[in-house]
Amino acid sequence: MDNQPDQSLHDHSLPTYTAAHLVTPLRQKKDADFVFFELTRSICPVCRRVIDAHILLRHNKVYMRKRCPDHGVFEGLVYGDAQAYTSAARFNKPGTIPLAYSTAIERGCPHDCGLCPDHQQHACLGIIEVNSACNMDCPLCFANAGAGFNLTLEEVEDILDHLVETEGNPExxxxxxxxxxxxxxxxxxxxxxxxxxxxxxxxxxxxKRIADDDAFLAQLAPLKPSIYFQFDGFEAETYRLLRGEPDILPQKLRALDRLAEIGAHVVLVPAIDPNVNLHEVGAIVSFGLKHPAVRGINFQPAFQSGRHGVSDPMQRLTIPDILKAMQEQTSDLLMVSDFVPVPCCFPTCNSVTYVLNDGDTVLPLTRLLNVDDYLDYISNRAVLDLSDTIKTALEGLWSSSAVAGSDKAAQQFALSCAACDLPDGLDLGAFAKNIFMIMLQDFMDPWTFNQKNLMKCCKEILLPDGKQIPFCAYNNVGYREQARHQLQARERQRNQAKRAGLPYTPEPLTFSFEQK
Incomplete structure (x- = not known):
């Protein structure tokens, strides 16, 4: 037998190249035009199915890209400054655990709200939508306000009691x-x-009611609630496009003057649309700093929810865009560098600064305080000369629960000034009462919905039966539509029982979500 090995099984000879092979260039690999930053979970803008999503950095902007098996690929602009977005991570402080949870983990985020034990923050701000009706019909309305329901006083008292149960001393x-x-x-x-x-x-x-109803104003005066005041600018075209009422400005100005008369503290809340009133940001700041009732401003980029018309998700207005406009329009009175992330929620959801505004001086406090020294929880850098009391005070100022013009804010800043090189003998109490807050709040829409952000949300919609639902889940996932339908049915059934002289016990609110 021939014991020679089969050479064909061990033929390691190299392929033969012709001259044509030698002159043909090899194909070159190309880099993507983006950096893959992270993987998260989002929803399909069409069917609201929970799907994976990629956070991408491209041309110093942040985008979300995701694919629904049924409806294809979607992409939207998340943040207008990628460097600011990535560096904000150091402001992501540990969450505070509520005293009690209201729901169990069954279906997973975002379908167990809440708050469920998977949520990573307590409720800094509890929002009670006491009705669905409105005396305006704003084209921009994210709540799609209209006839529907009124909560009863008893329902609201139960909501408040549950908030106390979960928070102890709600902010x-x-x-x-x-x-x-x-x-x-x-x-x-x-x-x-x-x-x-x-x-x-x-x-x-x-x-509107504050402007025209003397009896209502008189009832508000002794209660002194803080007033969160819709105010989008000064041009008739702004109010025509955003509110459907081009002539409403005089009524708003009258309301603000009347609030000043009763000593109310007001936060102006402008909804900013890039094609409507972005050019009015500086004028709003200037007006707010001068009006005696106004103690702060909360700018909110318009987001696609409710009655907001269809817009290009790749052209969204984000916090950095408003900050840049503010710096330009105030001639550097306020600068992008004066603002820092709010650390109690996910850091890119909010930015804030506090300004000393005593009539002669407009000075952002971030130019006096190295905020990183107090809020850098990622590196856990020790600040040896900072007492726990002062640290707590600063955390309170840079928090979603801070309220412009409040005694708490004044007291906290008086404490925090101990860490600054301020003149001896300065009346810190009087100094602190001249503090003006400017905040920016960016809400997510179906194109930018990020489960990671949602799990750190500290702004909760408070519902009857004890549920506390993060604001962006309530407006994007399907909670609002279901809650409104059930609350409207409750009111109808309650009225029917009342007319019949029968007792009425409502069924608990329930939420269902189809997942393929």
Whole structure:
């Protein structure tokens, strides 16, 4: 037998190249035009199915790209400054655990709200939408306000009691809607919140009733709620496009003057659209700094929810865009570098600065304080000369629960000034009362919905039966539509039982989500 090995099984000879092979260039690999930053979870903008999402950095901007098996690929702009977005991670401080949770983990985020044990933050700000009706019909309305439901005083008292149960001493509760000022029991509701020692009670309003109703203004005066005041600019075209009422500005100005007369503290809340009123940001700041009732401004980029019309998700307005406009329009009175992330929620959701505004001086406090020294929880850098009391005070200022013009904010800043090189003998109390807050709040829409951000949300919609639902889940996942339908049915059934002289016990609110 021939024992020679089969050479064909061990033929390692190299392939033969012709001259043509030698002159043909090899194909070159190319880099992507983006950096893959992280993987998260989001929703399909069409069917709201939970899907994977990529966070991408491209041309110093942040985008989200995701694919739904049924509806294809979607991409939207998340943040207008990639460097600021990535560096904000150091402001991501540990969350505070609530005293009690309201729901169990069954289906997973975002379908177990809440708050469920997977949530990573307590409720800094509790929002109670006391009605769905409104005395305006804004094209921009994220809540799609209209006829529907009014919560009863008893329902609101139960909501407040549950908030106390989960928070102990709640920081802020805000009455919203619809337009809460037209609810027939809104004064009793504000009184009920005050009676539960909730530190700050806010009324979210368009100002119409305050402008024209003397009796209502007189009822508000002794309660002194903070007023969260819709104010989008000064041009008739701004109000025509955003609110459907081009001539409403004089009424708003009258409301603000009347609030000043009763000593109310006001936060202006401009909704900023890039094609409508971005050019008015500087004028709003200048006006707010001078008006005696205004203690702060909360700029909010318009987001696609409710009645907001269809817009290009790749052209969204984000916090850095407003900051750049503010710096340009105030001639560097306020600069992008004056603002820092709010660390209690996910850091890129909010930016804030506090300004000394005593009539002669406008000075951002971030130019006095190295905020990184107090809020850099990622590196855990020790600040040896900072007492726990001062640190707590600073955390309170740079928090979503801080309320412009409040005694708490004044006290906290008076404490924090001990860490600054301020003149001896300075009346810190008087100094602190001249502090003006400027905040920017970016809400997610179906194109930018990020489960990671949601799990750190500290702004919760408070519902009857004890559920506390993060704001961006409530507006994007399907909670709002289901809650409104059930609350409207409750009111109808309650009225039917009342007319028949029968008792009425409502069914608990329930939420269902189809997942393929």
């Amino acid at each position: 802020v509760v805000q009455f919203s809607g619809g337009e809460p000022s037209i609810h027939p029991q809104i004064i009793e509701m504000i009184t009920a919140a005050k009676a539960r020692n909730i530190r700050h009670v806010m009324l979210n309003t368009n100002g």
